[in-house]
Amino acid sequence: MPKAFAQIAFTPAAQTFQDRYGTKEAYAKFLEGEELSGHTIDPDHAAFIESMDGFYLSTISETGWPYVQFKGGPRGFLRVQDNRHFAYTDYRGNRQYLSAGNISQNARVSLILVNYETQERLKIWGEARIVSMEDDPDFVLELMPKDYKAEPERAIIIKTLALEWDCPRHIPQRSTVVS
Structure with missing residues (x-):
């Protein structure tokens, strides 16, 4: 640990x-x-992060309420940048902008990445930063997975402060259906 x-x-x-x-x-x-x-992304963390097709993101509102959002995309939509940072394109969704609004006021985030097939789970604590399409469209579009039909609105860069492999004891074993 x-x-x-x-x-x-x-x-x-x-x-x-x-x-x-x-x-x-x-x-x-x-x-x-x-x-x-335990604050840097090692090769095992990097491989796991980049293999994900979704994760759970927890943010904190300016009124102190936690908010958890599932973020998904094709495998590889999370991209490790270096040993402290990874990023993803934030796609247009339900247009409530709760996670983005929370990050704009409080950079602290927590993520849970789960591979249900192998019963592996990685917990990450970090600080998030928003990169808008207006500020750096090349960076946002560079993160966009090829042939993925989604509308990119911004990128989120996460600086890792702590990473911890979690106990697999109560992770149900499931498989992802690929269509």
Whole structure:
């Protein structure tokens, strides 16, 4: 378990529950030491991220409410840029703009990427930045998957602050139907 994950996730309230249920000592070692780990995208993370055809994005509104949105596209629509950043084209959808509005006010995001076939799950905490079509149309269109019939509106770039492979214990095994 990486230190970056523990620093973000093991809040005082979470540690109170860990203490109550006997796991605090086992997890305390992940908060120790000076060296930060688990905040960069390694080759295994990159391959997993780029294989996704969807993920769950959590943002926070300016009034403090969490919002979770499923974002989807063809496999490979998530593109790793370097060892701290990945990006995707945000397509026109229901035009509520909740995620985009939230990101414009609070850059903190959390993502869950799940491969149901292999029962793998990657949790990511990061900071998101919007790149509009007006500001950099070449970048937004460069991220657009070939032959994908969607209307690009912007790109979202995520800077990773922590990545953590999650326990596969309760992930149902499912297959994606490709049409």
